Amino acid sequence: MHEKCGVVGISLSDRDAARPLYYSLYALQHRGQESAGIVTHDGFQQYEHVEMGMVGDAFDGPALESLNGSNGVGHVRYPTEGGVNECCAQPFSVSFKSGSLGLAHNGNLVNADVVRDDLAEMGHAFTSTGDTEVIAHDLARNLLESDLVRAVKATMERIHGSYSLTIMHDETVLGVRDPQGNRPLCLGELEDGYVLTSESAAIDTLGGELIRDVEPGELVVLRPDGSGYDSYQLVDNESTAHCFFEHVYFARPDSVIDGNLVYDVRRELGRRLWEEAGVETDVVMPVPDSGRAFASGYAEAADEDGADTEFAEGLMKNRYVGRTFIMPTQDERERAVRLKLNPIRSTVEGRSVTVIDDSVVRGTTSTQLLEVLEEAGAEEIHVRIGSPPIVAPCYFGIDMASREELIAADRSVGEIETEIGADSLAYLSIDAITATLDSDRSDLCLGCVTGQYPYDVEDEEHDREVTRPTIGAADD
Numbered sequence: 001m002h003e004k005c006g007v008v009g010i011s012l013s014d015r016d017a018a019r020p021l022y023y024s025l026y027a028l029q030h031r032g033q034e035s036a037g038i039v040t041h042d043g044f045q046q047y048e049h050v051e052m053g054m055v056g057d058a059f060d061g062p063a064l065e066s067l068n069g070s071n072g073v074g075h076v077r078y079p080t081e082g083g084v085n086e087c088c089a090q091p092f093s094v095s096f097k098s099g100s101l102g103l104a105h106n107g108n109l110v111n112a113d114v115v116r117d118d119l120a121e122m123g124h125a126f127t128s129t130g131d132t133e134v135i136a137h138d139l140a141r142n143l144l145e146s147d148l149v150r151a152v153k154a155t156m157e158r159i160h161g162s163y164s165l166t167i168m169h170d171e172t173v174l175g176v177r178d179p180q181g182n183r184p185l186c187l188g189e190l191e192d193g194y195v196l197t198s199e200s201a202a203i204d205t206l207g208g209e210l211i212r213d214v215e216p217g218e219l220v221v222l223r224p225d226g227s228g229y230d231s232y233q234l235v236d237n238e239s240t241a242h243c244f245f246e247h248v249y250f251a252r253p254d255s256v257i258d259g260n261l262v263y264d265v266r267r268e269l270g271r272r273l274w275e276e277a278g279v280e281t282d283v284v285m286p287v288p289d290s291g292r293a294f295a296s297g298y299a300e301a302a303d304e305d306g307a308d309t310e311f312a313e314g315l316m317k318n319r320y321v322g323r324t325f326i327m328p329t330q331d332e333r334e335r336a337v338r339l340k341l342n343p344i345r346s347t348v349e350g351r352s353v354t355v356i357d358d359s360v361v362r363g364t365t366s367t368q369l370l371e372v373l374e375e376a377g378a379e380e381i382h383v384r385i386g387s388p389p390i391v392a393p394c395y396f397g398i399d400m401a402s403r404e405e406l407i408a409a410d411r412s413v414g415e416i417e418t419e420i421g422a423d424s425l426a427y428l429s430i431d432a433i434t435a436t437l438d439s440d441r442s443d444l445c446l447g448c449v450t451g452q453y454p455y456d457v458e459d460e461e462h463d464r465e466v467t468r469p470t471i472g473a474a475d476d
């Protein structure tokens with residue numbers, strides 16, 4: 001399961017933005033490892049460097065020094081719509097009659113094809129299959145007739161789906177969040193300027209302060225001299241659709257999203273998991289690293305209830321196996337988990353264990369993990385999952401799996417328990433998620449666990465294969 005992208009935009013008073021953008025992209029690396037890019041503007045012209053690979057590789061060499069200007073936007077990408085190739089790497093740049101644009105997009109439009117066809121009929125020529133180019137062309141067209149704020153509003157009224165955007169129009173950096181706030185975007189203050197970014201961890205990395213989340217439907221325009229920002233509520237939102245999976249899995253635990261510290265949310269979800277489905281075993285252990293905060297909350301709640309359970313690490317992660325790695329055959333993909341996780345025998349041998357993870361997608365990793373623990377001598381293995389079963393795909397910028405690949409799409413919890421070989425299996429309820437996030441179901445996107453989406457999606461149109469290399473199963 002992969003987040004599609006991370007975005008950032010920075011305006012500073014008196015120094016180049018390239019290096020702070022570069023550090024921010026490092027902080028957002030978990031949101032995309034396929035390509036990285038920065039576009040800056042020095043008041044006269046736009047500079048760009050976009051390359052395939054991780055941030056460190058993409059900016060290996062003199063690239064940063066050539067990006068002049070104290071304003072810029074940056075992007076890290078993992079592909080969903082648009083395929084894996086250089087043409088879809090971002091920020092997407094375009095020059096037009098009255099200026100230049102650089103766009104960084106996190107999310108997925110559900111009407112990109114319709115907008116693209118309309119623009120093509122008006123004479124726009126597209127160089128990629130990605131939806132970001134569609135936004136860029138629509139905005140460029142609107143900018144020919146309107147000022148910046150009106151042009152962004154017209155584009156927001158035209159495009160549908162999920163988007164958090166950082167955009168550079170000439171030397172002005174702006175941030176836009178879709179009217180339902182599906183993907184995160186926040187605003188921070190630096191010593192000498194302002195920053196817009198997917199996650200507050202990037203603001204921390206720059207030594208800045210989180211000011212607040214960008215509101216759904218809001219446009220925030222950073223002043224090019226780094227002296228402040230202006231805000232416009234462009235599209236009113238009757239309801240929100242924040243992606244609950246940002247809290248469960250995608251975001252860094254040290255980020256604050258929509259007012260909640262992700263680490264605290266995961267610990268609370270773990271506590272509720274104990275309350276809903278606790279089982280007393282000799283040891284409680286996380287699947288590293290995604291299950292750690294859940295397991296710590298679960299074990300703490302178990303301890304408070306007087307359960308005689310030890311919280312311990314039972315699996316070691318090989319940190320040098322990348323988050324994504326190419327595994328050409330199914331057989332190799334099945335072995336990927338052993339490359340990535342190794343049991344600590346003394347924790348599991350001869351003991352009953354509860355293994356805690358954040359989610360189960362295909363079930364491949366869980367099955368293999370349980371085999372590994374069984375071979376290491378675990379007597380009983382109980383599995384507890386800190387989110388509800390994933391029953392449907394995501395159409396809003398998450399590379400999850402097709403419906404056929406999801407283990408919970410057509411199986412009961414009991415059937416999954418048998419299939420992965422657990423002595424017992426339990427998932428967290430949707431009510432526990434909403435209570436923890438202090439939200440109603442109508443405030444959140446729960447599409448992948450309910451099959452009911454906040455945006456109008458047609459399966460036939462959107463449930464299509466994306467051309468990409470085969471990714472190792474260790475992320476499940």
Ligand code: SF4
Pocket residue numbers: 182242243244245246393394395396397398445446447448449
């Ligand atoms: S469908 Fe799931 S992963 Fe996709 S945006 Fe909604 S909650 Fe997030």
